[in-house]
Amino acid sequence: MRLAFERRHTPGFAFDLRLPVGSAHDPVGQEGAGGLLEEWLFKGAGGRSARELQDAFDDLGVRRGGGVGLEATRLSVSGLADDLRPALALIADVLIRPTLPEAELPVLLDLARQDLEALQDSPTDLLAVCARSAAFPRPAGSRFAGHAHPASGTPQGLAALDAGGLRAHLQRYGQSGSVLGLVADMEPEQAHDLVLGVLGELRFGEDAPVPAHFQAGARAHVPEPEAEQTHLSLTAPGVAPTHPDWLPWQIALGALSGGSASRLFQAVREERGLAYAVSASPVILGAQGFLTVYSGSTPARAPETLEVLLAELARLPQGLSAAEFERARAGLNASVTFGAEGLRGRAGGLTRDVALFGRVRPLSGLRESLARLTLDDVNTFLHGYDPIRGLSVVTLGPQELPHA
Template sequence: MPVGLPPSQVSSSCFLWTLPGGLRVAFERRAGPGFAFDLRLPHGSAHDPRGQEGAAGMLEEWLFKGAAGRSARALQDAFDDLGVRRSGGVGPEATRLGASGLKDDLGAALALVADVLLRPTLPEAELPVLKDLARQDLEALEDSPADRLALGAREAAFARPAGSVLAGFAHPASGTLQGLAALTAAGLRAHLEGYGQAGSVLGLVADLEPEAALDLAVGALGGLRSGSCPQVEAVFQPRVRVHLADADAEQTHLSLTAPGVAPTDPRWLPWQVALSALSGGSASRLFHAVREERGLAYAVSASPVMLGGRGFLTAYAGSTPARAPETLQVMLAELARLPRGLSAEEFRRARAGLSASVVFGAESARARAHALTRDVAVFGHVRPLTELRCRLAALTLEGINGFLEDYDPASALTTVTLGPEDV
C-alpha cells in the first residue's frame, strides 16, 4: 500500500482514501468477475468560462480524439480490444469518465483513461468538426419541447452569480452559438489544466483486496496534475413566471421549480420520503390527482435536483393547451397541501419505495460506482447500503410530518410553460 495512505474503512466492504494530490478513491469490494469505475472531475458546463459556453462539452469530446500516441480510432480500438464499455459525459457540475468490463482488464482500462487526461493529443484539425456537431446539437434542442422547457426552466430559476467569471447553470452542455464561436485551442488547453485531482473522486467496484484496488488507482491516476475545484453558486430566483411561445405545439408543457433540502442537511431523507409520496409511483399524489382522477396529463412527475450544494424540487407535466390551466392548478394544490403532512399509508409506501430503489439501484456495478462518486462529491462520504437502509427504517411518520410543517414549496415556485398559449 502506498506510504501515507492508511485504509479508511467505511464498512466491511467499503473503503475511502485521499491521495496526496487530493483525489479521493472510494472502493467497494463486490464478488463477481467484472469491474466498474467512475471518475468524477468537478468541471461541468456550469464551470465554462463566461463567454465560452460549451468549453466542458467540447473538451470532453476533444480528449478522446487521440492520446499517448494513438489516433482517435486507435484509442477507441484499445478500449474495444479490452472489451470494456465506456461511460460518462458532461453535466452541469462534473465531467465523468468511466468504464466497466472484466476484472483482469481493470488496470489497463484505468491506464487508458489516465492517458486521455494526462497525454491527450488534442488535434486542432478536429475542432471545427466538433464545433459543428455542437451546433447541430443546439439546433436539435429547438426541435425538442421537453429540452427547450428544461433549458428555459434553468434560465428562469438560476441566475448567473453577479460578477462571476463562470457561465453558471443557464445553458446546455453543448454551449451557446456565441460561446462556441469564441472557443479556441489555446483556451481549451488552458481549461484542461483545471482537470486534476482537486475535488475529483474515483468510484471503483471490483472483487479485489483493498490494497490492490488502491495500488491500481494510484498507479494510473497518482500522477494527475493538481487541478482546481471551482464552485458555482446556485442562486435561485423565486416566484418567476415565464412562458415560452410555440405556436405549432400540440401540447403545453409545465415546469415548476422550488427550494428543497441540501444533501448535507439532516432533513434530506425526510424530504426524499415526502417527494416519493408526491411522485413515487401510481399511488403518488401527483399521479393520482392529475392523471388518474382527472385525466389531465399522461405524464406528470416531481423529482429532486442538486445544484451548487443545494437541493431543489422540480415538477413537470405535459397537457393539452385547453386543459393546461387546470393541470397547473392541480399541481399547485398538491404542492400547497404538503405542509399538512402525509397519511400513515402514504408514509409506509413512500419509505418502502425508497428502500427498494436503494437495493435495486445498487445491483449494477456501474450504477454503484457512479453512486460512490456521487456520495463522496455531494454528501462528503460513502453511504453504505446497509446504513442507508437502516436510516430509512428509522424514519417515523411523526418525524416526516414535523419536517413538512415547515416546508412550503408552493410559496416560492418559479413556473415556466411552453406551448401555443400562455397558461
C-alpha cells in the same frame, strides 16, 4: 482526489471518475467549452489516433460511459477484472496525454451546433434549460457561465471557442475535488496503489463550485406558436443532501411522484385526465436541493393543470397518510437496494456519495435509517416545509398561462 472503494468477490470491475468541472464551469462567453472538450479528449491520446484509442477500448471489451453534466464530468468504465489496470490507464492517457488534434475541432463544433438545433425540436429539454435560466440566473461578475445553458453551449459561445481556450479549460480537470468510485475484487491497499500509480501524474486541477442562487418567484414563458402542447416546469427550494431532513424529504417526494399511486399521478392524470406525463424529482445544484415538477398538457387545459400542480404542492405541509408513508419508504428502500446490485450502479453510487454527502453511505446504514424513520418524522418535517413559497414557474407553448 478521493478514492471510494468497495470490494466485491466478482470477476468484473467498475469505476466511475467524477471531475468537478461541468457545463456550469464554462467560461463566460465560451459556453459549450466543457462539452466540446470532453469530445476532443477522445480524439486521440497516449500516442494513439482517435481510431486507435477507440480500438484499444474495444479490444478490452469494456463498457464506457459518462458525459458532461451541470457540475461535473464523469468517465466510467466496466469490464472483466484482468482489464482494470489497462482500462484505467486508457482513461489516464485521455486526461493526462491527450493529442487534441486541431483538425478535429471544426467537426466537433458542427456536431455541437447540430445538438443545439435538435434542442429546438425537443420541448421538454428546451423547457428544462429555460427553467434553469429563470430559476438560477448567472450571478453578476461570475467568471463561470452558470446553469442557464445546455452542455452543447450557445451559438455565440461556440463561435468564440478555439484550441487555445479549450487547452486552458483542460487545466481545470485534475485531482482537486475529484472522486473515483471503484468496485473490484482486491484488497483496499491494492486499489489505492493501483489508482496512485496510474493517475498519480494527473495535474492538480481546480475545484471551484458554481453557486446556485435561486431566483424566488421567477416567471417566464417560452412562446411556441405551432406547439400542440403546453409544457410546465415548476422549481421550489428543497433540502440539501447533508441536512438531517434529507430522508424525510425523499419520502415526501416519493409520495408526491413515486408511481401510479402517487399524488401527482392520481390528481393530474387519473382523476382529471389533464396530462399523460407528470413527475416531480429532486435536483442538486451548488450543494443545495431543489424540487422540480414537470407536466405537459393541451393548451386549453394547461391553466387547470397548473392549478392542480400548485394545489398538490400546497397541501404537502398537511402531511402524509400512513399508507403513503409506507409506500414511499418501500419504494425508496427498493431503489437503494436494486440500484447498488450492479457494479456500474454501485461505482456511481460511491462517487455520488462522496461528492454530495462527503462520505460513503453503507447500504446497511441506509436501510437502518429508513427502518428507523417514522411517519411522525416525515410529517414533522412537512409541517415546516412550504414548497409554494418562492416557487418559480416556466411554461412553453402557444400562449402564456394567466397564472404564470
